[in-house]
Amino acid sequence: xxxxxxxxxxxxxMLGVRQPxxxxxxxxxxxxxxxxxxxxxLGISCKFEQSNDEGKLVTLIQDARGxxxxxxxxxxxxxxxxxxxxxxIIASEVPTIELHLSNIHAREExxxxxxxxxxxxxxxxxxxxxxYLLAIDAAAGLSEIP
Ligand code: DQA
Numbered sequence: 001x002x003x004x005x006x007x008x009x010x011x012x013x014m015l016g017v018r019q020p021x022x023x024x025x026x027x028x029x030x031x032x033x034x035x036x037x038x039x040x041x042l043g044i045s046c047k048f049e050q051s052n053d054e055g056k057l058v059t060l061i062q063d064a065r066g067x068x069x070x071x072x073x074x075x076x077x078x079x080x081x082x083x084x085x086x087x088x089i090i091a092s093e094v095p096t097i098e099l100h101l102s103n104i105h106a107r108e109e110x111x112x113x114x115x116x117x118x119x120x121x122x123x124x125x126x127x128x129x130x131x132y133l134l135a136i137d138a139a140a141g142l143s144e145i146p
Pocket of ligand 1 (some may be wrong): 011074075077079100102104
């Protein structure tokens with residue numbers, strides 16, 4: 001594991017001001033700084049991106065093919081709607097860890113279904129901003145998963 005893509009979907013640029021009672025008070029730029037530092041400590045280089053645009057996220061996932069060893073994806077609301085993101089993960093052939101700040105299974109029923117889960121190695125949710133660091137640790141250990 002030497003190169004990681006951390007990808008954030010719609011509305012995650014609003015972290016810190018958007019429903020802090022659900023998503024916490026940490027801003028995305030602080031999460032980014034923590035991720036880069038944590039990955040570096042593990043000897044992993046890390047690219048961190050956010051887009052509100054489904055097509056841009058598809059392109060970023062496609063472009064990860066042969067470039068990044070793993071993707072950590074918080075697809076936001078596209079998690080529950082996007083066959084295009086699911087297909088892009090399959091096409092990229094890059095092991096993908098699904099991530100959510102909130103516990104989507106304890107929330108509204110429409111958040112219980114995830115297209116990403118069908119193709120992800122696993123899912124981390126409910127641990128707030130700390131989940132990003134847990135996901136980096138999971139990515140670092142991917143080669144030990146059968
Ligand atoms: C989210 C959960 C999604 O259901 C929601 O649409 C988001 C954020 C999370 O990180 O908890 O935008 O992915």
